[in-house]
Amino acid sequence: MATNDRRGILYVVGIGPGASEHATPAALSAIADAELVVGYRTYIGLVQHLLTGKEIVQTGMTEEIGRARAAVERARAGAKVALVSSGDAGVYGMAGLVFEVLREIGWQRDQSPDLRIIPGISAINSCASRVGAPLVHDYCAISLSDLLTPWPVIARRIEAAAAADFVIGLYNPASGRRTRQIALAQQIIRQHRDGTTPVALVKSAYRELEHSIITDVDHFLDYEIGMLTTVLVGSTNTFLFEGYMVTPRGYANKYTWDGEVLPGQKPAHSLRMPSGPANE
Numbered sequence: 001m002a003t004n005d006r007r008g009i010l011y012v013v014g015i016g017p018g019a020s021e022h023a024t025p026a027a028l029s030a031i032a033d034a035e036l037v038v039g040y041r042t043y044i045g046l047v048q049h050l051l052t053g054k055e056i057v058q059t060g061m062t063e064e065i066g067r068a069r070a071a072v073e074r075a076r077a078g079a080k081v082a083l084v085s086s087g088d089a090g091v092y093g094m095a096g097l098v099f100e101v102l103r104e105i106g107w108q109r110d111q112s113p114d115l116r117i118i119p120g121i122s123a124i125n126s127c128a129s130r131v132g133a134p135l136v137h138d139y140c141a142i143s144l145s146d147l148l149t150p151w152p153v154i155a156r157r158i159e160a161a162a163a164a165d166f167v168i169g170l171y172n173p174a175s176g177r178r179t180r181q182i183a184l185a186q187q188i189i190r191q192h193r194d195g196t197t198p199v200a201l202v203k204s205a206y207r208e209l210e211h212s213i214i215t216d217v218d219h220f221l222d223y224e225i226g227m228l229t230t231v232l233v234g235s236t237n238t239f240l241f242e243g244y245m246v247t248p249r250g251y252a253n254k255y256t257w258d259g260e261v262l263p264g265q266k267p268a269h270s271l272r273m274p275s276g277p278a279n280e
Helices: 027-035 042-048 066-078 096-105 123-131 151-163 178-190
Strands: 009-014 036-040 057-060 081-085 114-119 139-145 169-173 198-205 211-216 227-235 239-241 244-245
Touching: 009 027, 009 066, 009 096, 009 211, 009 227, 027 081, 027 114, 036 042, 036 066, 036 227, 042 057, 042 081, 057 066, 066 081, 066 096, 123 169, 123 198, 123 227, 151 169, 151 178, 169 178
Parallel strands: 009 081, 009 114, 036 057, 036 081, 139 169
Antiparallel strands: 169 227, 198 211, 198 227, 239 244
């Protein structure tokens, strides 16, 4: 229970890719309202210009539980706390860990702190915007880090996503000590994708060291890939146009480019395939 009568607030804030213009007004407002800002030191650095006069708790990689507990405990005691993550805090970020800590201490919704999850632009979205429109149709995100998830589980997910023809966003693809996973992922994906399928490698989107390149399934391992890289693997329909990577939504299956409906199709009805009528 809170140690005083003041009800605390815990903002769990996604700050987006890092550039101020891509942080939402709600994220900026939450940070401005906070008395204490907690985060991984790299992410604290991205918002340092917003933290004048605030108490700061910053820690290193692999210290996520300590950050979550510190934020929860201070907010529970009545402080206004912002726990920051890059991208969206609910996408490979701190939001899930906060809920686990709250469950562990027996927190209930009518108790301090008030919990406010502030969404942000996730890495897969910011990286996609730098190379075109690769996520316009169905896609999924898979982390290749096996620090918390066994590799056989990750491999099954890659296999399922590749077989189902999703566009695949690979987070945490490699690090200085972890290089085999991305090579194994390529082997799995090659079983379901032509070697010329577009692949984008985007590093540090909207940050100082940003770099991106578009290559293909056969050759993406020829380039440097690290923890700050997001790998976007196209579906069988993804194509290149004027240096952009594009996954079509499927309008050409139903309409001409004059906007006319193709024979056998109906607007606002299920797509009919040549093999037989679709369910309506």
